[in-house]
Amino acid sequence: MVTRGFTGRPRRTEGAVPPGQFVTSDFPVLTAGPTQHVPTRAWELVVTDGTTERTYAWASLRDLGVVDLTTDIHCVTHWSKLGTTWQGVPVAAVLEDAGVADEPYALVSSYGGYTTNVPVEDLVDRDAMVAVGYEGGPIPAEHGGPVRLLVPHLYLWKSAKWLRGIRVMPEDELGFWENAGYHHRGDPFLEQRYYGD
């Protein structure tokens, strides 16, 4: 099948862009619901396994050690942004410091009520971080600041904005978009966009 009259842009040769994605230099905002405005001094993150629980504030989170990460990000609405730079604390360091049990699943929650489920191995085995900075400055509120989750190797809906909680669990529990027909894991390179892909 050919779409008559469609030529497309000059072809890219690099393999960095997952199937079905196009590269944008913008940073679109896609959020279900209104932007949350959480003052940094009031922000808290609760990490729990249901028994052991630890609460972090801005300073106690940063005390775990902030690292830089340059990475590509991929939104399920087909845009990818290459070479973004973030500052944050690796999720592995947070879970370790909190001393929560070694469970296979996590349900991540946001200020404003958003939730998303992420396998713990996706949080600890790759570059996932609790992000506190974007491109050398604070993370703008519309992009999830002051603190958001960043799981760059999964579609961006897994990178919950306005991060408020991480609960590790023995069983998987679906979050907001996963309940609305989106894929449970969301790997852009496998094009896991929708339920059953």
Add this chain to the structure above:
Amino acid sequence: MPPRVRPVRGWRAATVAGTARESASARSIRLAVDGWPGHVAGQHIDVRLTAEDGYQATRSFSLSSAPGEAPQITVERVDDGEVSPYLVDVATDGDALEVMGPVGGYFVWQPGDDVPLLLLAGGSGIAPMRAIWRAARAHGTPVRLVYSARTADRVIFADELRSPNGPESTVHLTRERAAGFEHGRLRAEQLSALLRPGGVREPRLRAYVSGPTAFVEEAARGLIGAGLDADSLRTERFG
């Protein structure tokens, strides 16, 4: 929690079945889709185009047709865009493309959601709103639309908005003054008044806000500032 709406999986062959110029920069494209399952007002589809050499580009577009009507998208040209110039200026009846969906269970309206609706649209964000107002009006649900466009020649669905079949609507132009239009961006007191039809706060109202990010941010923040509960607000941002 959004309703559990399972998307229809897989790419389907589709052809352009009709086009209609909606404004200086926008066009509606009606599609004939193999095995189209029908859709819910507010849902979107993914559209995949294939060039002669096999290169493909995929974008998401809201459906602007009501449930029960043939699937239709309404696209505004982005000047340096890759897909929108083809859809707005080139696509011709019979052209082949592929469609996935319909998709979406959050920015949707279904019969049974029988609360008064307030629709705030900016630019091409009016596309899913047309599906919602047509479905809601057919159902007898009160609908109020406030639409923000840059200039009069960029007002999409202008004829329908002027007709008795359209929703009760107000159109704001942000970059020019013209007779029959409000001028300027939506102000806080206007948003507050929209939540209080007849001067009385409507407690059951649900608001849908769709359009460019800056528009959605401002409108959503204004509605919440005016007292709307965040659970009564659905937003859809177009990049």
